[in-house]
Amino acid sequence: xxxxxxxxxxxxxxxxxxxxxxxxxxxxxxxxxxxxxxxxxxxxxxxxxxxxxxxxxxxxxxxxxxxxxxxxxxxxxxxxxxxxxxxxxxxxxxxxxxxxxxxxxxxxxxxxxxxxxxxxxxxxxxxxxxxxxxxxxxxxxxxxxxxxxxxxxxxxxxxxxxxxxxxxxxxxxxxxxxxxxxxxxxxxxxxxxxxxxxxxxxxxxxxxxxxxxxxxxxxxxxxxxxxxxxxxxxxxxxxxxxxxxxxxxxxxxxxxxxxxxxxxxxxxxxxxxxxxxxxxx
Numbered sequence: 001x002x003x004x005x006x007x008x009x010x011x012x013x014x015x016x017x018x019x020x021x022x023x024x025x026x027x028x029x030x031x032x033x034x035x036x037x038x039x040x041x042x043x044x045x046x047x048x049x050x051x052x053x054x055x056x057x058x059x060x061x062x063x064x065x066x067x068x069x070x071x072x073x074x075x076x077x078x079x080x081x082x083x084x085x086x087x088x089x090x091x092x093x094x095x096x097x098x099x100x101x102x103x104x105x106x107x108x109x110x111x112x113x114x115x116x117x118x119x120x121x122x123x124x125x126x127x128x129x130x131x132x133x134x135x136x137x138x139x140x141x142x143x144x145x146x147x148x149x150x151x152x153x154x155x156x157x158x159x160x161x162x163x164x165x166x167x168x169x170x171x172x173x174x175x176x177x178x179x180x181x182x183x184x185x186x187x188x189x190x191x192x193x194x195x196x197x198x199x200x201x202x203x204x205x206x207x208x209x210x211x212x213x214x215x216x217x218x219x220x221x222x223x224x225x226x227x228x229x230x231x232x233x234x235x236x237x238x239x240x241x242x243x244x245x246x247x248x249x250x251x252x253x254x255x256x257x258x259x260x261x262x263x264x265x266x267x268x269x270x271x272x273x274x275x276x277x278x279x280x281x
Contacts, residue, residue: 008193023261089148092278096184161174178251
């Protein structure tokens with residue numbers, strides 16, 4: 001995008017990276033990160049949460065009950081030390097892991113303080129040896145098959161993993177409860193690069209994707225929230241009733257932490273600390 005000549009009519013960043021593109025003057029074409037909804041057209045939303053294989057977690061924890069706060073299963077060594085034998089997966093993205101880690105240690109999820117990120121990294125290092133996988137995609141299949149028992153991931157992926165396990169009739173039961181102390185929430189947004197070769201077609205595509213019936217069909221397939229309220233009447237009732245896919249409005253208002261942009265110095269330290277965490281140094 002910075003170099004130009006992308007050849008793309010539409011790009012689909014998460015809303016925090018979309019804000020960076022707006023500030024960088026890279027796009028010509030909705031969220032609190034885009035006042036007036038001039039550049040970003042959100043099409044799917046979701047939270048970062050923890051999904052787990054109920055039976056495997058219970059077996060691994062033994063007499064220790066499953067905690068009410070699911071983040072304990074990936075951030076607390078008391079639990080991770082027991083769960084590592086059945087497989088723990090962490091998202092492979094600093095921008096997704098750190099907000100959850102910061103929330104867990106009672107810091108602002110999009111903190112502007114470098115010391116907060118250092119504190120979160122210190123906490124993460126305590127569970128590094130127990131973390132088996134860093135994945136932002138394949139964990140869904142592994143959770144559905146029983147190859148993993150706990151994942152920090154995207155809410156819709158847990159619903160899809162449960163659907164796959166049910167179709168496979170493999171006895172895997174997956175749960176992904178709402179984190180009681182809050183979670184990060186964001187939208188994927190469609191944007192048009194400045195050098196889009198067919199901007200008019202891009203607008204037609206965006207209009208098509210945002211049609212209520214099309215939004216509903218997408219949500220029924222991928223199980224991520226549609227921001228289009230008119231689509232709700234076409235969305236499967238089971239999806240609408242699932243709180244991790246469609247959190248209650250009071251939860252969204254009080255406990256959903258919507259993506260915020262980070263300045264370059266914070267992004268640098270966040271990425272550096274995440275690289276160190278992954279390498280185990």
